[in-house]
Amino acid sequence: MQDMPLKKRNEDKTKRRRLEINNRKTVETIIREHGFSDYRWIKSENIVVAHWVRFKCIFGCTSYGRKGTCPPQVPAVEECRAFFNDYSEAVILRFAHRVDRPEDRVDWSRGISEKLIALERQVFLNGFHKAFMLFMDECRMCSKCTGSREECVRKEVARPGPESLAVDVFSTVRSVGYPIEVLTDYGCEMNRYAFLMVE
Numbered sequence: 001m002q003d004m005p006l007k008k009r010n011e012d013k014t015k016r017r018r019l020e021i022n023n024r025k026t027v028e029t030i031i032r033e034h035g036f037s038d039y040r041w042i043k044s045e046n047i048v049v050a051h052w053v054r055f056k057c058i059f060g061c062t063s064y065g066r067k068g069t070c071p072p073q074v075p076a077v078e079e080c081r082a083f084f085n086d087y088s089e090a091v092i093l094r095f096a097h098r099v100d101r102p103e104d105r106v107d108w109s110r111g112i113s114e115k116l117i118a119l120e121r122q123v124f125l126n127g128f129h130k131a132f133m134l135f136m137d138e139c140r141m142c143s144k145c146t147g148s149r150e151e152c153v154r155k156e157v158a159r160p161g162p163e164s165l166a167v168d169v170f171s172t173v174r175s176v177g178y179p180i181e182v183l184t185d186y187g188c189e190m191n192r193y194a195f196l197m198v199e
């Protein structure tokens with residue numbers, strides 16, 4: 001690399017940058033074709049993965065042990081960190097919503113997840129072989145989850161949420177200028193975030 005002339009190095013850099021921009025344009029077109037308009041790019045290295053997130057899952061979350069894509073059915077925190085290191089970029093998709101009743105959240109979340117999985121597939125079919133979606137919520141593809149990876153009844157569409165993979169969603173989305181606050185009751189507007197891992 002050091003022996004490579006400066007001109008050639010600069011040309012290679014420009015080519016890589018051009019490819020990056022073209023790839024982004026392609027992904028963004030697909031995102032918009034799927035009806036999503038509120039999204040931002042983030043460097044994968046800026047996705048914050050933290051042990052405290054896993055501890056919150058283990059102690060205090062009622063879904064612990066009851067969901068096929070939640071702890072303890074997911075990899076250890078260090079493996080999650082390694083997973084994010086396998087990517088250079090991701091798209092964060094924002095979903096702002098308010099529900100009348102807490103139970104309305106389930107159908108809303110399932111509807112969005114079905115669309116997100118269709119988006120992941122289309123991005124994949126366009127040549128982005130590493131495309132992988134993290135839902136904005138726990139997996140709600142079934143009305144009753146089997147609670148296990150092995151016994152999951154819709155393995156082809158089941159995906160974890162970012163928190164399940166120990167992502168500090170608060171710090172991560174704030175780093176790209178997105179809003180997120182602790183909500184005090186179900187009547188508050190939610191800001192939920194899905195992550196499309198892609199490169």
Ligand code: SF4
Nearest residue numbers: 068139142145152154
């Ligand atoms: S697809 Fe169904 S069974 Fe599988 S993790 Fe999701 S909710 Fe559970």
